[in-house]
Amino acid sequence: MARFDTPDDVLECLWGYSASAALGAALELGLPWLLADAPLEGSAVAAALGIPLGRCGWWLQVLVRLGLLERRIDGYILTPGARRAIVESYAPDSWAFLAQEDRERLPVVVDLARRLVLPPGHSRLPEPLPDYVARMAVDPERARRFTRMLYDLHGPLAECLAAALDLAGVRRLLDLGGGSGVMSLALLRKNPALSVVVADIPAVCAEGRRIAREKGLEDRISFWEGDLLSGELPRGFGAVLECDVGVYDAGLLAAVRPALDEGGRFFVADLLPESEDDYPDRVLHWGFTGSLSGGDGARPTWLDLEEQLRAAGFEVAEVRPLIEGFRLLEARRGPGVPQ
Ligand SMILES: C[S@@+](CC[C@H](N)C(=O)[O-])C[C@H]1O[C@@H](n2cnc3c(N)ncnc32)[C@H](O)[C@@H]1O
Known part of the structure; x- marks a missing residue:
């Protein structure tokens, strides 16, 4: 959780959505595995992933700032911490799936100041996502x-x-x-x-x-x-x-x-809480986004x-x-x- 001390702390947190999206795209596009063993120049990353060069440069910079990548004289490479946390933990498609799920959840927090005050189930803003079981039932590849x-x-x-x-x-x-x-x-x-x-x-x-x-x-x-x-x-x-x-x-x-x-x-x-103000981080994330996509997100x-x-x-x-x-x-x- 963020600690606020200075205006910059607040701004860093406020801009966190673009860093989060940059990380998600890296996981979905397989960037950590591309840069796991040897550095690649930005132009080579852009060519390998089919991204326009200028845009790819900005994306890689954001990922350096986030601590996912290091910029070396001979190009970009995954940091040792990111290697441990990502490449040496779960399979590439497990990370891609986790990132896809969060990309799909993202629309429920867009326009949040207006969305918070709507009653549960209100659909004036982005359509509520069907729950994950319903989506798997109609999509065998997703399941x-x-x-x-x-x-x-x-x-x-x-x-x-x-x-x-x-x-x-x-x-x-x-x-x-x-x-x-x-x-x-x-x-x-x-x-x-x-x-x-x-x-x-x-x-x-x-x-x-x-x-x-x-x-x-x-x-x-x-x-x-x-x-x-x-x-x-x-x-x-x-x-x-x-x-x-x-x-x-x-x-x-x-x-x-x-x-x-x-x-x-x-x-x-x-992962149930002891009390209602003691949710584990991931339950807080699912509960909050779930409460914005239809139900009230209640968990016992x-x-x-x-x-x-x-x-x-x-x-x-x-x-x-x-x-x-x-x-x-x-x-x-x-x-x-x-x-
Ligand atoms: C988060 S997964 C956990 C799977 C497994 N128990 C584990 O710990 O790895 C929850 C599972 O419950 C299934 N599930 C949830 N609601 C269900 C329902 N109403 N009928 C049948 N299966 C359901 C989902 O399809 C999913 O496979």
Whole structure:
């Protein structure tokens, strides 16, 4: 977050949108990988990416100022920090997809001073974006890229989750909104007697199946294609997991209970806040832009979720930290509440 001390601090923050857009374009056009190993002159970058020379020069200067690039005598090269943070972390298309998503969100903050005062759902200004699941449902290529991107990003979280979850005695697990299956695959590797059903929309399941085949675990994972909000879920599970899905609709929670065997456990891993002024940075970003594109962007706190779970017939055992701000809630299917 910015610290303000001088007028220049304010102006730097005010102009941040052009730097942010310059970075996004670099990620979408693959610039970090072009300049990862050897410097290139501005004219060579312009020719490689098909950008008019003068415009390319300004863009590269902005990226130098941002700390993405260094200007050397023999051209531009990626800084060591940017190399670590970008090239050595996620795949090029994962970064391209993340940058594309933010480019698509950008119109909701244009004209913000007028947009803030509009009631939710008002469409006089840029059309609200359909939510990300609806966009994937009609665009299989988008669903494929999103699913691969999250497989890439969620690897460390999956390893941490697999280490944290004691699934002794659980033979079947339902992974709600399981996407690429990254969590499920880590759990399968850790628990040799386990099998998993991933529930997600058909376009996401298609990529999840491909990933499971690549990892050689397709015999122990199957996919349930459907809408989590339909009120119907498959049944007969010792455990249900919902990781980074953020859907806590009363109908879904009511459907989880009968999906579990007697005494079965419901695990929720998410980035929910402790209180309403304690949002993790990325939740603040999604919540704020989401609130401008249709809904009011509301997200429950952990305490809200615990209350919702008790109302749906669960006993909440504990909430503990995972990594990257994620926490894990464990609840047990309670006795005696009507289904
Ligand atoms: C952010 S991703 C998380 C995927 C996975 N759990 C992980 O941690 O990597 C959320 C997933 O939930 C799925 N999802 C969200 N709402 C859904 C709904 N109503 N019906 C089916 N799937 C849904 C999305 O398609 C997406 O794959």
